Amino acid sequence: MSLFSLIAATLLEYFQPLFMRKHLCGWLPGYADFFRHHFNAGEYGHGKFAWLLAVLPLIFCLVWLSRWLGDSHPVFAWALNVLVLYASLGFSQFSRILDAIQRAVQGGKMGEARDLLSKWCGKSCHELDADEIVRLAVEQALLAALQHLFGVVLWFALFSLLGLGGAAGALGYCLAIGLSAGWAGKTGEDEIGAETFDRFAQLMLYLLEWLPIRLTAATFALVGNFEDTAYCWRSQAATWADREKGILLASAAGALGVRLGLPLMLDGKMLQRPELGIGGKAELSTLGNTTRLIWRTTIVWLFVLLLLALAGLLG
Numbered sequence: 001m002s003l004f005s006l007i008a009a010t011l012l013e014y015f016q017p018l019f020m021r022k023h024l025c026g027w028l029p030g031y032a033d034f035f036r037h038h039f040n041a042g043e044y045g046h047g048k049f050a051w052l053l054a055v056l057p058l059i060f061c062l063v064w065l066s067r068w069l070g071d072s073h074p075v076f077a078w079a080l081n082v083l084v085l086y087a088s089l090g091f092s093q094f095s096r097i098l099d100a101i102q103r104a105v106q107g108g109k110m111g112e113a114r115d116l117l118s119k120w121c122g123k124s125c126h127e128l129d130a131d132e133i134v135r136l137a138v139e140q141a142l143l144a145a146l147q148h149l150f151g152v153v154l155w156f157a158l159f160s161l162l163g164l165g166g167a168a169g170a171l172g173y174c175l176a177i178g179l180s181a182g183w184a185g186k187t188g189e190d191e192i193g194a195e196t197f198d199r200f201a202q203l204m205l206y207l208l209e210w211l212p213i214r215l216t217a218a219t220f221a222l223v224g225n226f227e228d229t230a231y232c233w234r235s236q237a238a239t240w241a242d243r244e245k246g247i248l249l250a251s252a253a254g255a256l257g258v259r260l261g262l263p264l265m266l267d268g269k270m271l272q273r274p275e276l277g278i279g280g281k282a283e284l285s286t287l288g289n290t291t292r293l294i295w296r297t298t299i300v301w302l303f304v305l306l307l308l309a310l311a312g313l314l315g
Contacts, residue, residue, distance in 0.1 A: 002160035003309045005078045006153065007302060009085030014295075017092035028175075032182025040183075040197045047183065047197040051204060055175045059168045066165030077165070084167035085156060088174050090148035094120075094141060095291050101137050102287040105130050127265040134282045135260055138290045142252050143245065145294045147177055151212040153298070157305055173208055180205040206244065213244055216297060217251035223296040224255025232277055239274040246276070253277025255293060258286050 031054065039050035062084070070077035097120055104113035113133050117125040121140050128136065152170045159169030183198035221229035232254035233247060240246025240261070253260040257279035264271050 002081060002156075002166045003302075003305055005081035006085060006156060006166065006305065009082045009089060010153075010298065010302065012082070012086055013089040013092050017090075017096065028178035029182055032179050035179075036183050036197070042197050044196065044199050048200040050197075051179055051200050054179060055172060058175065059172045062168040062171055063164050066167055070165075081156075081165070081167050084170055085152070088148075088152045088156075088170040091145050091294065094144040094148065095294075098137055098141050098287050098291060101133065102284060105133060105284055121266075123266045124268060125266065127268070130284075131281055132262075132264055134284060134286055135262065136264060138252075138256075138258075138282055138286055139249055139260055141287075141290050141294070142248055146209065146212060146216065146248055149294070149298065150216045150301070151177075151209060153301060154212045154215065155208065161308075176201070176205045176208050209244060213248050215301075217247050219297045219300050220251045220255040220293065223300060224252075224293060225257055228257060228278055229254035236274065236276050240276070241273075250276045252290070252293065253279070256282075256286060256289055258282040 035050040035054045039046050039053075066077050066080055069080055097116060101113050101116050104110070104116065110130065110133075113130075114126045114128060117128070117133055117137055117140070121136065125133065125136065151173050155169035155173040156166035157169075159172075160166035180198070180201045183201050217229070217233055221233075229251045232250040236250040236253075237243060237246035240249065249260055253276040256277070259275055259277040259279060259281055261273045261276040263273055
């Protein structure tokens with residue numbers, strides 16, 4: 001049932017994206033601010049306690065609710081999984097932004113493309129040319145796919161395999177993203193050295209994304225150019241400022257056969273970035289190729305989960 005709920009939610013998200021997701025998830029920033037306001041003294045231990053208090057009770061409640069609904073009728077648990085997944089998944093929304101940027105650049109509406117990209121990445125992109133817009137849009141799409149698709153799917157699947165109800169895994173991952181973003185760089189006046197309030201939230205997100213990033217990169221190698229993906233992963237990922245994101249971006253650049261990274265002018269400042277990939281420059285068609293790479297990867301994951309489900313039934 002968990003696999004069917006995952007497939008149903010993925011198809012629903014693909015064909016009917018939930019554009020009111022930002023309103024449904026609007027409680028997350030306030031939720032993160034509540035714990036930061038009441039527990040933040042700029043110390044690591046306070047951040048750890050606040051994170052555990054913010055995440056674990058909700059996960060336990062959702063595990064209990066999933067089991068209670070499953071005992072009542074499996075369809076109820078299935079519906080809960082679909083509902084939570086539908087609210088958690090969100091890549092189709094970003095793929096449509098990618099399509100809008102592609103149409104704007106193709107139609108010569110560079111101002112519109114820059115506005116869309118600036119709103120998407122939260123930084124001023126008004127000094128970028130067409131090639132730079134394409135590169136940054138591809139990178140944003142890949143990072144969005146990690147947090148709004150692959151990470152959610154993996155933690156849903158892992159919790160399902162452990163018998164804890166997949167919905168709890170998806171919720172836990174989304175909470176980790178929200179707390180990490182809400183607490184980043186916001187420390188109290190009593191900060192001691194490098195032991196900051198948000199460090200535990202950053203650590204937990206790093207741990208929760210460690211496996212999704214590597215499985216995604218490995219799947220990119222399977223559905224794209226295997227040798228180039230492996231080479232870029234091994235030789236270029238560590239050069240990126242955030243090595244974890246570097247793994248994802250370098251492997252995708254290798255799979256697509258294009259060059260990402262490179263210096264960009266963002267917020268009026270030149271941002272020095274290493275080159276990722278060994279192919280040609282990212283062109284307008286790369287935007288569509290990126291979307292197809294992401295959905296091919298998703299299909300591979302769903303197929304593997306189907307095989308695991310069949311093996312479980314036969315076993």
